[in-house]
């Protein structure tokens with residue numbers, strides 16, 4: 001069985017695979033480089049789970065999740081086991097169900113600024129994703145089984161979490177559930193915009209295929225394949241990333257490794273970014289001046305890649 005939340009033995013809390021990934025790659029985290037131990041978070045069960053895709057530097061296009069360790073089974077009293085044995089499982093959006101894994105938790109807000117905590121050890125979980133209890137009528141989709149009178153909402157600063165929901169989530173939920181980013185709230189699905197059509201709206205999550213990465217010393221330029229058309233002229237669009245920004249990033253090794261992988265890879269790579277918007281900049285080449293579209297990123301939490309198909 002594949003699920004998207006697990007009890008972490010070390011943290012003594014239930015966490016998403018995105019937080020497990022964050023802790024593993026955050027060089028300032030006390031769990032940096034440490035593969036944590038997970039078990040089912042149902043009260044009636046404590047079967048051991050393992051993370052799938054969590055520790056891959058090259059984040060695959062597939063969604064992160066947990067699965068039951070080989071040859072082990074959930075207790076027959078386990079909530080997940082009971083949910084999965086019902087009829088409801090067969091009727092969900094089959095074409096988007098990935099090898100038996102179904103996303104069940106969709107963030108209601110992407111936090112552009114990762115909340116800070118002064119208490120590093122116990123606050124680690126809460127700053128990455130936190131859940132608040134809300135009345136169920138505020139969010140009545142996603143098939144609440146309704147035993148408690150309140151439901152929780154998930155807020156996250158993981159762009160990869162947003163991307164996985166977009167690429168693999170249930171269409172009905174994506175089209176109906178609200179998502180908030182900054183001062184904008186709209187349906188989850190409508191927050192994602194191909195870079196080619198960036199002019200449609202400001203303040204969204206833009207994405208496209210990476211054409212190439214150009215290296216300028218220790219700085220990089222990520223060039224998109226698609227060229228947006230402005231006033232009947234098509235323009236190259238790219239993101240320029242300075243070494244200085246990478247150096248002060250808490251996941252600098254991961255970021256560099258991803259960038260270097262893209263330079264070498266023949267695989268399809270998608271790049272997503274948020275919190276910024278393409279702007280025209282004038283560049284000079286061979287004494288000729290021309291305009292290109294540039295994206296300025298000042299927070300590397302606002303960019304995410306997926307590798308492969």
Ligand SMILES: [Zn+2]
Nearest residue numbers: 040045074078
């Ligand atoms: Zn279980």
